[in-house]
Amino acid sequence: MDGGKAIRESRDVDVPLAAAHFFYYAGWADKLQYAFAGRNPKSLGVAGQIIPWNFPLLMAAWKIAPALACGNTVVLKPAETTSLTAMKLAEIIQDCDLPPGVVNIISGAGATGAAIVNHPGINKIAFTGWTDVGKIIQRALAGTDKKYTLELGGKAANIVFEDAAIDQAVEGIVNGIFFNQGHVCCAGSRLFVQENIKDTLLKKLKDRMDTLIVGDPLDKNTDIGAINSKEQLKKIQNYIKIGTNEGGNCYQSNCVLPTKGFWCKPTLFMDVAQSSRIVQEEIFGPVLAVQTFRTAEEAIEKANNTPFGLSSGVWTDKGSKIFKVTSKIRAGVVWANTYNKFDPTSPFGGYKESGVGREGGMHGLDAYLKFN
Ligand code: NAP
Ligand code: MG
Numbered sequence: 001m002d003g004g005k006a007i008r009e010s011r012d013v014d015v016p017l018a019a020a021h022f023f024y025y026a027g028w029a030d031k032l033q034y035a036f037a038g039r040n041p042k043s044l045g046v047a048g049q050i051i052p053w054n055f056p057l058l059m060a061a062w063k064i065a066p067a068l069a070c071g072n073t074v075v076l077k078p079a080e081t082t083s084l085t086a087m088k089l090a091e092i093i094q095d096c097d098l099p100p101g102v103v104n105i106i107s108g109a110g111a112t113g114a115a116i117v118n119h120p121g122i123n124k125i126a127f128t129g130w131t132d133v134g135k136i137i138q139r140a141l142a143g144t145d146k147k148y149t150l151e152l153g154g155k156a157a158n159i160v161f162e163d164a165a166i167d168q169a170v171e172g173i174v175n176g177i178f179f180n181q182g183h184v185c186c187a188g189s190r191l192f193v194q195e196n197i198k199d200t201l202l203k204k205l206k207d208r209m210d211t212l213i214v215g216d217p218l219d220k221n222t223d224i225g226a227i228n229s230k231e232q233l234k235k236i237q238n239y240i241k242i243g244t245n246e247g248g249n250c251y252q253s254n255c256v257l258p259t260k261g262f263w264c265k266p267t268l269f270m271d272v273a274q275s276s277r278i279v280q281e282e283i284f285g286p287v288l289a290v291q292t293f294r295t296a297e298e299a300i301e302k303a304n305n306t307p308f309g310l311s312s313g314v315w316t317d318k319g320s321k322i323f324k325v326t327s328k329i330r331a332g333v334v335w336a337n338t339y340n341k342f343d344p345t346s347p348f349g350g351y352k353e354s355g356v357g358r359e360g361g362m363h364g365l366d367a368y369l370k371f372n
Contacts, residue, residue: 002084003056004226004262005180006217010057017342018061024344025065028365032070035362041369043071044147045123048116050137051086052129053079053228054183054284060089062359063126064103065344070368072124075104075116079129081229083107114140122146124368128185131282131308131353138356149357149367151185152350153282154310157303158188158339159325161296162197164315168337170204173288176313176339178212178266181224182286183232185354186311188339190279191268192299195292202270202290209253209266216258224286227262236264236285243269243278243287280306296321300328309351313339332358 005014032041047067051059056078067074078086090105106112110133117125117140127137128151141148158176160169176188193201217225227233244250248269257263268288272279279289293299303312312331314322326334332349335341342348347363349355357367 001218003053003082004217004228005183006219006222006225008220008222009180009225013342014055014058017344018057021058021061021344022065025069025364028066028362029069029071032365032369035365036369036371039371041070041365041371044368044370045072046121047072047074047124047126047368048119048122049074049076049126050113050116050129051076051078053082054180054185056082056085057089059128060086062364063128064093066359066364067124067126067368068098068102070365072368073102073104075106075122077106077108077113077116080107080109117141124148126359126367127151134355147367147370149349149359150355151348151357151359152310152353152355153284153308154185154187154350154354155190155280155282155306155308156186156188156311156313156331157190157192157299157329158313159192159293159299159303159315160194160197160201161314161316161318161321162194163317163321165317165337166197166201166204169315170201170208172313172315172337172339173205174208174212177288178209178224178286179340181227181264183228183284184340185282186333186340186348187284188311188313189283189288190303190306191288191290192293192302193290194299195294198292205268206251206253209251209268210255212253212255212266214255214257214263214265224264224266227264227285230262232284233262233264236283236287239278239281239283239285239287240267243272243276243289246272246276246278248272248276248278248289274302274305282308296325300325304328304330307353310349310354311335 049063124147131152252265347358347361349358
């Protein structure tokens, strides 16, 4: 109700993963001396944490759980459009009998985030959001002794080779770009298909797109919920215009949209150039840009040719090809024959303009500790 995502995804993904995150990091709390043997880990103090609207519960869990496990207190600011979720979480945290003042949740827009970033009493900043805002924060922190991690935007390549299990790949492409309305930093927003299977794959993909139900987020049959805000819908629609003006060949599923609210049909663009804005820029909506390739080298080169490096996907029947391709892709996470799968034990984060530092796993502890 707060963010617009489909209830099936909240129930099956966000809530269990948030709980798993707390459970996983709780396990580390009394083992830090062993995890960092000989390095004498100590808590940092106060962690300032700023999160986006796309996963309002899960992003809060990613931030709060490791900070507490390392003995810090937190001041967390949710995005203005999804602050109710964080307030609900605050109630749950209250029920857990944490001492007062250990977890503080403050609502407010960008200025509140900036006040946290610039506050002298804060020892660490953990930010997740747009790359442009991340750059502002990084500039503000330069020259201070605050530790920081930045989880920023992405424009992931999802690469499908001719020998992939094609129906499975189609499901992975759909999940990669249409999960959570495409409001996903690691969304597989650029599809690379090996040229000789393009026609077969696109036919199956369009057929599958036509079955997706867009609408009431509270209906358990809904696949694609509401776009989070009017502002974000405008941004997505503008990119669809840009893609068309750049000569892209647009396909949208023939689903019926509700009349009231913010909705976007699942959309794909064929015949796009590597230089197209819809190929280079993060749209953060259900819009997929499709390109083809002939050789693995060509796919790798094109996949790496963006300012981002958060995630990627590879679909093939050959283990050797998986190792060859994944080792050359400059992305923090590379999925093989699956997509958008998360686990608290596994680190997450970006190369290049997708961010600094890692969250998740043991790597996620490091960011909330000082040593010696
Ligand atoms: P955003 O506009 O950057 O906002 C993120 C948070 O920062 C919000 O709480 C926002 O407040 C706050 N903020 C805005 N200006 C600020 C400033 N000058 N100083 C401090 N805080 C400020 O991002 P968004 O639109 O919420 O989320 C979408 C972006 O998040 C996408 O780029 C996506 O890729 C990225 N993302 C990355 C990851 C990852 O792990 N790498 C995960 C999820 C999302 P208000 O919005 O309330 O004004
Ligand atoms: Mg914002």
